[in-house]
Amino acid sequence: MRRIYLDHSATTPVHPRVAVVAMNYMMNDYGNSSSVHAPGRKAAEAMDEARARVAEFVGAEPREIIFTSGATEADNLAILGVAHAAGDRGNHIITTAVEHHAVLHTCDALEKEGFRITRLPVDAEGRVDPSAVEDAIDDDTILVSVMLANNEVGTLQPVAEIAEIARARGVTVHTDAVQVAGQLPVDLAELGVDLASFSGHKMYAPKGVGFLYVRRGTRLKAQMFGGHHERWLRAGTENVPGIVALGEACVLAQEEIDYVTAHLTSLRDRLIAGLEERIPDVFVNGHRTERLPGNVNVCIPGVEGEAMLLHLDMKGIAASSGSACTSGSLEASHVLLAMGIKHEIAHGSLRLTLGRDNTAAEIDYVLETLPPIVENLRAMSAWKPGDEMPFED
Amino acid sequence: MRRIYLDHSATTPVHPRVAVVAMNYMMNDYGNSSSVHAPGRKAAEAMDEARARVAEFVGAEPREIIFTSGATEADNLAILGVAHAAGDRGNHIITTAVEHHAVLHTCDALEKEGFRITRLPVDAEGRVDPSAVEDAIDDDTILVSVMLANNEVGTLQPVAEIAEIARARGVTVHTDAVQVAGQLPVDLAELGVDLASFSGHKMYAPKGVGFLYVRRGTRLKAQMFGGHHERWLRAGTENVPGIVALGEACVLAQEEIDYVTAHLTSLRDRLIAGLEERIPDVFVNGHRTERLPGNVNVCIPGVEGEAMLLHLDMKGIAASSGSACTSGSLEASHVLLAMGIKHEIAHGSLRLTLGRDNTAAEIDYVLETLPPIVENLRAMSAWKPGDEMPFED
Amino acid sequence: MYTDKVMEHFTSPKNVGELENADGEGRVGNPVCGDMMAMQIKVEDGVITDVKFRTFGCGAAIATSSIVTEMAKGMTLEEAEAITNEDVAEALGGLPTNKMHCSNLAADALHNAIEDYRRKAAGEDGEQ
Amino acid sequence: MYTDKVMEHFTSPKNVGELENADGEGRVGNPVCGDMMAMQIKVEDGVITDVKFRTFGCGAAIATSSIVTEMAKGMTLEEAEAITNEDVAEALGGLPTNKMHCSNLAADALHNAIEDYRRKAAGEDGEQ
């Protein structure tokens, strides 16, 4: 069966060039970078080079890159690290209602410790208003955390504007930049943030590695204790194969970025246009233009997300749904709800996220395959778009 | 040049059979285990199987295995997790002076939070006295953390006895079992501990993955927040290639354990005997018999560790020294000092840690190579063993 | 994650649709949880002679709806009332644990339909 | 981690050993830090004509000891006193940052030896 992977926001395949690098550092150059001997020094040098490559890719200095096990850890380190380093300087954190759970649940944990959390609302397209950040800042504010692009609906946030506002008030700024890496160029110095989280497995590097950008001078407390690794900010034997592979993935991403941005954008627009043409009542979630090139997210009223996914899967198409129906939680997407979408509609979201290897022919196959699935599920549904809801909230 | 790797306690090469598994889950079966579609389900199933394999290897239930980024994180999760879950039940933690920094520095961090830490001394062979644990327990004690085997000197601790004492008093018991895995059989149910840390890269699996055993019913607070992964105890997209590779490494280790234990023991004893025969004034650190099969650790008075390592390295031999001279810290090994060894002697320690692929011929090469290096360095030294120390403390 | 039996009922659900002149109708679920089922029955001499359903929901919701209609058809009302959500899950070879609560409501829908039938029947009786 | 120059001096250190009838002797370091150097000089007409060292220590300690003896030989006492630990590190093409403090003491050892020479010389002068 034809297999079409359209879930690149969940994870990406490791690029062969990147996997070969990882393999080498697992089997041949497997030294521990803290060791004095040749295998150890080789690992240390490879890691230094990877750090330089990663830094170059995001417009930072090598010493500003702290490798972690992924973006969940990077988000946690940024938020807990700033909070726990704040001391008497304040206990108020501003974030948005549409952040990834790695940010939101970390803020929840801090709230239980006594921190005050402001979760800013978003508009119907998922954007936060920079002036709302300005209004929310008070003398106790120590951190603003706003994602660069939303992982569900692809909306880009005005992070540069927000960073300017916050930093003018002396407030540290963090952004979860996970989804942008490899899709759009990133220049952190220009963006003006103090902290930014990235994940390897969203950009054709392996799972289990990511990094936190920490602008020189940012006050941050380590959250994991042990060895002297990563300038004492993150203990633990470094994942050398993962880190070196991530360095390679950054080089690759940088080489290809113009092509990839254009390629994803064209596939995205083809897919959106096709869905709008072929599926009655479908509508696009998120901002039309301030949007990740690789993100298509729609609601299809009258159909539940998981049911669509299962049918698509049987046709070889791997997609996802905001409903995260099987992911432990059965709740509708907090992102779609924050954008003002009703529960029953939010349960019918479909996310198709594109990657560098997808083709126009694959998009066309999706456009042929999906409409009959929707028709079939709608025919079976206990309610129809346009009808009054026959079930009680 | 001949290359002989004798630093397996620092890290091991990934076994080819294990690396192939990792490679497959990077490039082919790269799904996110939370996804509904076929690639996601395949990842989830592979992870379930890996969890079962890991559990079987250590004598636990699959649900008692929490995957982490390594043993540093596992140690942190165990110690911070128990401490932060303790609430009013107490604030006293007992550990030993010879733990890995992942335990000691985590305890230091808790001390700053207001916890009371008892660091038990060890005898000249590096062993802690179980009755000292008994005496140290009071009404506030919430945790005893004692490693199963020391990573520097290889001494095995009487953890089963300690666990029995602590658990009889209602105190949770953690053991850092990192160094034992793959060298000696482990049966956690029999050992009687509540928590145990392991690291992939010490047992022929990749860096960047490890696990914490959490006995059913143990009170533990998550330290990283985000998704619903690992029964809410450890958020973050799972490192599927690393985890599945770790599962494979556990199967391999289990298959080979009898052979490996015997093989390492015989190489170890050959090496120790040869060193004692050929190097004047050398002595073995750690317990003679209650010792890891793969650990040789000696002090060579009159010689500094790093100088030895560099010379050995030039002869193709990768070894390490307690002095950790280049590892950020220039201090003598806290383990050797805790065993009552003088600073100048502790700076002259040499650790040779064996792996499954080492051979007797390699040991003999070391035994030929090391003595002239020692002689040469001693001739250059500013003091000699037996002389009065001509420098002031 | 789903058994073959679940997938079979999900992909080829039985008894989808609406009955003309249903004798009883039940609804369970709500927009928040994301699973909503409507079930209709036809009853003759205390026996369920026909059942149809419409469901908005995930794989488990559709599969449980389908199988419960097959189970109920030909049963007496009392037999049908004795079907539990657990029975339904079991008939499907099991369901993922996180689906046991929200999405496994088909037996409830059937019971609601029977209750509706009894209420109406009582009303009709009353009118006679 | 070490430059080629460091490794050269570490593997083939110059001027190892002891002088007969040294004119001055210096010692730096201690057992705790793990680097200990003893340096001896021979002085004629205010010029260092010979230097020897013995060092217990890491690669950097041995290499700095060796190169400082090469640098000092033939220098006037004043020139030799002007050598700093930083000069030594620079002559080796640099040292790892964590080695700059503890292991880079060779210039200090040399200065101690000169001081010892001057003290002795003053004593001898006094006796004349």
Ligand SMILES: Cc1ncc(COP(=O)(O)O)c(C=O)c1O
């Ligand atoms: C005894 C012991 N505990 C903990 C660790 C830390 O584990 P990891 O390297 O996985 O961070 C190590 C190795 O560095 C170790 O030897």
Ligand SMILES: Cc1ncc(COP(=O)(O)O)c(C=O)c1O
């Ligand atoms: C926006 C965003 N932040 C954080 C994460 C978490 O990163 P990781 O998968 O590396 O734990 C993800 C992906 O899961 C994400 O999309």
